[in-house]
Amino acid sequence: DGGITQSPKYLFRKEGQNVTLSCEQNLNHDAMYWYRQDPGQGLRLIYYSQIVNDFQKGDIAEGYSVSREKKESFPLTVTSAQKNPTAFYLCASSIRTGGGYGYTFGSGTRLTVV
Amino acid sequence: DAKTTQPTSMDCAEGRAANLPCNHSTISGNEYVYWYRQIHSQGPQYIIHGLKNNETNEMASLIITEDRKSSTLILPHATLRDTAVYYCIALDISNFGNEKLTFGTGTRLTIIP
Numbered sequence: 316d317g318g319i320t321q322s323p324k325y326l327f328r329k330e331g332q333n334v335t336l337s338c339e340q341n342l343n344h345d346a347m348y349w350y351r352q353d354p355g356q357g358l359r360l361i362y363y364s365q366i367v368n369d370f371q372k373g374d375i376a377e378g379y380s381v382s383r384e385k386k387e388s389f390p391l392t393v394t395s396a397q398k399n400p401t402a403f404y405l406c407a408s409s410i411r412t413g414g415g416y417g418y419t420f421g422s423g424t425r426l427t428v429v
Numbered sequence: 430d431a432k433t434t435q436p437t438s439m440d441c442a443e444g445r446a447a448n449l450p451c452n453h454s455t456i457s458g459n460e461y462v463y464w465y466r467q468i469h470s471q472g473p474q475y476i477i478h479g480l481k482n483n484e485t486n487e488m489a490s491l492i493i494t495e496d497r498k499s500s501t502l503i504l505p506h507a508t509l510r511d512t513a514v515y516y517c518i519a520l521d522i523s524n525f526g527n528e529k530l531t532f533g534t535g536t537r538l539t540i541i542p
Contacts, residue, residue: 319472348529357516357532358473373529405472407530417463418530420472 317342321406321421328393328400328428336391336424338406347389348407348418351375358405364389393426400428431456431519438537447504449536451517454498459521462493463530464502466513473516473532476502512540 319340328334340347346365350358360373364383378397383389389408393400403425407418434452441447453462461480465473477484477491479500484491490503504511516535 350532355534357534358530360529360531363529403470407472417465417475417478418473420474422472423470425470 319406319408319419319421321404321424323424324422326424326426328426330428331395333395334393334400334426336393336404336406336426338389338391338421339387340389340406340408340419341387342408342419343386344408344410344419345386346409347383348409349373349379349381349389349391350405350407352403352405352423361391361404400426402426431460433517433519433533435515435517435533435536437534438539440539440541441504441507442541443509444506447507447511447538447540449502449504449515449517449538450499451502452499453517453519456497456519457521460519461522462491462500463518463520464489464491465516465518465530465532466511467516467535468510468513476515478520507538507540509540509542511538513538 322337348363349361352358359375361379362373362381364370367386370381370383380392403423405423406421409418431453461478463478464476467473477489479491493500514535514537516532
């Protein structure tokens with residue numbers, strides 16, 4: 316079945332360490348997105364990519380980095396510069412052409428930095 | 430994209446219709462109304478979307494007012510599994526390839542047994 320896979324589901328890291336969250340999709344979607352969610356809050360956009368080898372900053376990109384070397388993959392690195400990295404991270408993808416049936420989301424990675 | 434306003438929380442009895450309102454008074458002609466829901470600790474799930482006409486699918490119905498300034502998502506026979514946070518989003522899909530979903534805090538719907 317087609318879908319988006321995020322791994323791992325839970326991740327623990329020490330403060331000051333970089334960590335990379337994986338996101339893979341087999342939906343043949345062109346666009347991919349990373350969101351962050353804090354307790355009781357809505358989703359905030361970190362980065363997005365419309366095509367391979369291209370990506371744009373979202374609303375809260377500081378302290379994060381991404382790459383898009385393959386259509387299927389859009390990994391997110393949480394760097395030590397991110398002051399408050401503990402959060403729930405969600406990856407999504409969509410067909411690039413306008414509209415359609417919206418976004419497909421992964422099941423998320425819960426990152427805890429201690 | 431237009432800002433949307435939703436009640437913070439709502440309760441609904443199991444088996445009854447759940448009606449979730451959304452206000453989008455500044456919506457433009459190119460903006461669709463999308464609804465997603467998020468069950469605790471999962472990724473959001475697409476429910477339905479529409480532009481002008483009312484829409485229905487296997488999950489829900491979407492009623493959009495004639496002036497398009499507000500809409501209502503209807504879950505016809507709510508079950509306990511419908512307990513979730515529901516997000517109403519206005520999305521301009523004319524900007525091909527650059528549309529981005531922006532999530533507010535949504536409505537926390539609790540289905541009461």
